[in-house]
Amino acid sequence: MDKKSDTMEKVVSLCKRRGFVFQGSEIYGGLAGVFDYGPNGVELLNNLKQLWWKANVYDKENYYGIDSGMFKHPKVWEASGHTSGFSDPLADCRECNTRIRVDKELEAIGVTADEKMSEEEINKLFEENREKISCPKCGQKDFTPARAFNLLVKSNLGDFTSEGGEPVYLPGEACQGIYLNYKNILNSMSPKLPFGMAQIGKAFRNEISPRNFLFRTREMEQADTQFFVKPNENKEAFEKIKQDRFDWYVSIGIKPENLRFTQHKNLVFYAADAWDIEYNFPGGFDELEGIHDRTDYDLTQHMKFSGVDLNYTDPETGEKYIPWILETSVGLGRMFLAVLADAYHEEEMDGNTRTVLKLHPDLAPNRVAVSPLLKNKPELVEKAREVFKLLKAEFGNVAWDDNGNVGKRYRRQDEIGTPSCIVIDFETLGQEKPELADTVTVRDRDTGEQERVAIADLIQRLK
Numbered sequence: 001m002d003k004k005s006d007t008m009e010k011v012v013s014l015c016k017r018r019g020f021v022f023q024g025s026e027i028y029g030g031l032a033g034v035f036d037y038g039p040n041g042v043e044l045l046n047n048l049k050q051l052w053w054k055a056n057v058y059d060k061e062n063y064y065g066i067d068s069g070m071f072k073h074p075k076v077w078e079a080s081g082h083t084s085g086f087s088d089p090l091a092d093c094r095e096c097n098t099r100i101r102v103d104k105e106l107e108a109i110g111v112t113a114d115e116k117m118s119e120e121e122i123n124k125l126f127e128e129n130r131e132k133i134s135c136p137k138c139g140q141k142d143f144t145p146a147r148a149f150n151l152l153v154k155s156n157l158g159d160f161t162s163e164g165g166e167p168v169y170l171p172g173e174a175c176q177g178i179y180l181n182y183k184n185i186l187n188s189m190s191p192k193l194p195f196g197m198a199q200i201g202k203a204f205r206n207e208i209s210p211r212n213f214l215f216r217t218r219e220m221e222q223a224d225t226q227f228f229v230k231p232n233e234n235k236e237a238f239e240k241i242k243q244d245r246f247d248w249y250v251s252i253g254i255k256p257e258n259l260r261f262t263q264h265k266n267l268v269f270y271a272a273d274a275w276d277i278e279y280n281f282p283g284g285f286d287e288l289e290g291i292h293d294r295t296d297y298d299l300t301q302h303m304k305f306s307g308v309d310l311n312y313t314d315p316e317t318g319e320k321y322i323p324w325i326l327e328t329s330v331g332l333g334r335m336f337l338a339v340l341a342d343a344y345h346e347e348e349m350d351g352n353t354r355t356v357l358k359l360h361p362d363l364a365p366n367r368v369a370v371s372p373l374l375k376n377k378p379e380l381v382e383k384a385r386e387v388f389k390l391l392k393a394e395f396g397n398v399a400w401d402d403n404g405n406v407g408k409r410y411r412r413q414d415e416i417g418t419p420s421c422i423v424i425d426f427e428t429l430g431q432e433k434p435e436l437a438d439t440v441t442v443r444d445r446d447t448g449e450q451e452r453v454a455i456a457d458l459i460q461r462l463k
């Protein structure tokens with residue numbers, strides 16, 4: 001096993017062992033492409049969302065947050081092109097019926113394919129490279145031609161109405177909710193161009209081969225921003241947004257050498273430019289976030305299909321136009337995986353190998369853990385409870401940990417990524433050295449160093 005896939009296995013195992021992520025419906029044998037977040041996972045996920053929201057709404061003056069309904073009018077997915085064009089090219093192995101995603105297999109042998117290519121274009125490339133692609137299960141090279149397989153997930157909402165008609169889909173991408181509410185924002189918040197909208201929302205895709213843990217799932221959450229600009233005033237803003245998003249990943253602790261930009265070679269017909277921020281996942285560099293210059297396509301399509309005027313009127317000049325849209329879109333699961341893979345370290349400490357998640361303190365599931373040195377000494381437990389309550393009132397996510405000996409607690413909190421551990425001992429009670437009364441031991445996750453801090457100074461010290 002190479003080092004990288006080894007890292008993936010270790011991250012998956014840590015996620016399960018320490019209550020970060022579990023396979024969805026595990027007791028029934030699991031449901032592929034669906035994962036459940038456990039107590040530590042949901043804290044990390046929520047911290048990621050909060051930091052993302054802060055950077056993309058609170059720290060900006062002209063971005064408006066929304067949370068749109070998941071079910072949308074069937075026409076939305078027609079207007080967006082999803083019912084006709086949102087598909088993966090799939091082929092079946094004639095020997096063992098294993099289904100492969102042809103664009104990804106082509107990419108793996110260095111042939112650029114794009115999900116937006118026609119069936120004919122993909123099949124031409126597939127044919128030309130047939131000898132280089134083998135079935136991942138049986139190794140044969142005999143496949144059916146690729147067929148487009150639509151990724152939208154149908155619901156039965158509306159089946160009970162007399163209208164019959166088109167199915168109501170689950171969202172294939174979260175951003176459509178932003179386009180649908182653009183006019184509501186113009187009318188209710190009166191923003192002046194340029195302005196942005198932001199949303200974190202669920203999306204569902206019939207991915208044929210969900211893989212690499214949280215990297216490709218069937219149910220996901222996407223964090224999207226759409227920035228509305230005057231036509232042709234896109235270039236400077238696009239560059240700024242790109243850099244802003246890259247810098248944000250660095251600000252939450254991801255190593256810059258594990259991030260890179262890649263420009264799309266095959267632009268979809270309406271796009272003016274498209275880039276990915278790639279992360280060096282355990283499987284190698286791959287798309288973390290997409291940054292797209294979508295021109296006026298989305299609003300023009302929705303104007304055409306809904307019949308509602310989506311023009312923006314410049315309040316000063318009276319000029320009317322459809323704004324262009326600059327989009328950023330990232331899957332929270334991919335972001336979660338990137339953060340974990342980046343924070344995962346195995347290293348020597350005190351003569352032992354330890355596993356530690358060196359998470360940014362604002363991301364760590366527990367801001368701090370508090371323990372009594374011995375859990376069978378009521379006076380220590382009582383004092384530790386006092387400190388625990390004090391810190392919980394300040395930070396919220398504070399862990400109480402009295403399981404096993406102190407060394408084991410440190411190892412456990414290292415694996416969860418808790419930046420500091422506090423131990424209340426007999427010195428805290430003033431029993432051994434009166435000058436140390438009301439002081440505690442604070443142990444640093446990254447260095448393992450311990451220092452004595454007065455309880456009265458703890459909050460300030462931890463901040």
Ligand code: ATP
Pocket residue numbers: 173205207214215216217218220222287288289290329330331332333334
């Ligand atoms: P890919 O080429 O990897 O399938 P995409 O180009 O289809 O991704 P977009 O439709 O642009 O992705 O979605 C925006 C973001 O949503 C991606 O950058 C990624 O972070 C996330 N994303 C997309 N599909 C999935 C998935 N199946 N599982 C998890 N995250 C996903």
